[in-house]
Amino acid sequence: MRLLEIVEILWKLHPIHYDVLRAIERYLRRYLYVPKDRIIRATNIKSPKIDKVLEYLLRLKLIEIYEGKYTGYSLTYAGLDALALHDLGLTGKITRVGPKLGVGKEADIHVAYLDDEPRIIKLYRVKPSFKQIRKYRDYALTAKNWYELVIKCAKREFYALRKLYKNNVRVPRPITMNRHIILMEYIDGTELIKARLVEPLPIFDAIVDEIVKMLKVGIVHCDLSEYNILVTADGEVCLIDFPQWVSLKHPNASEFLKKDLLQIIRYFHRKYHISLKELIEIASKKLQKAGYKIEVE
Ligand SMILES: Nc1ncnc2c1ncn2[C@@H]1O[C@H](COP(=O)(O)OP(=O)(O)OP(=O)(O)O)[C@@H](O)[C@H]1O
Ligand SMILES: [Mg+2]
Structure with missing residues (x-):
């Protein structure tokens, strides 16, 4: 899904949707798909209300369903993007997402704006090549799933940018990070x-x-x-x-x-x-x- 579509979706979400997305997120370190019971317990939203919310989030492609031995849900990248962009917006770090600058091997790069000031958001996406990445990156070995891995990658880059910027190495000024997204200065x-x-x-x-x-x-x-x-x-x-x-x-x-x-x-x-x-x-x-x-x- 294109990021600009995800931004559109943010307008369609109410606090209850964020509650459910966050509840799923909270258990992603433990489950590939978070059991529905867990989500009910974590949010205190019972059937049939929870079914309606989950169905809505599925329709918006913010979550994925697993129907096997049990019924469980995971966030999609769009779901994770929505949570992170929502927080970046709430905390006044960006007011608008602009065009995509590039698709790298591991991240999407977009211009974002704080009012008129351009900034860069780098969104990590390593889900498809997770196995490949595990092979060549020592640090990835300790990540257990895609969710941990994208956040780890972002943290790792953000840490380096901060340290380098503080020591006057010419790198973009790191502004903040949220989950798998790094927000940094736009370099013209x-x-x-x-x-x-x-x-x-x-x-x-x-x-x-x-x-x-x-x-x-x-x-x-x-x-x-x-x-x-x-x-x-x-x-x-x-x-x-x-x-x-x-x-x-x-x-x-x-x-x-x-x-x-x-x-x-x-x-x-x-x-x-x-x-x-x-x-x-x-x-x-x-x-x-x-x-x-x-x-x-
Ligand atoms: N702070 C910035 N200011 C301006 N442009 C940027 C900035 N960061 C990234 N870009 C642009 O986006 C492109 C991709 O960024 P970056 O190299 O960080 O991502 P990547 O996913 O690793 O890409 P690749 O896999 O192609 O190396 C850069 O080559 C550059 O043109
Ligand atoms: Mg690059």
């Missing part, structure tokens, strides 16, 4: 991949500077690329997309750091024909000066 820039830099070297320089600043905070990005760097009109860079970061203490941190650096070095070499040697030299020098040794060849 272009992805590096789409930018045509007249003077590429100062930008390369600035990117390496940010990587070094991240190291000082103890964070390695781990997915740094021409897609995850924004460049503003006045030549500032901004690093984005942090769910997969690792601590510098991670046993493979230096390997990940090298991969990040090489990705950027190769990109500037390919697109702007700057020699690999020169780029590597610039990067090594900056790292060395900050006390980090890394062999990039």
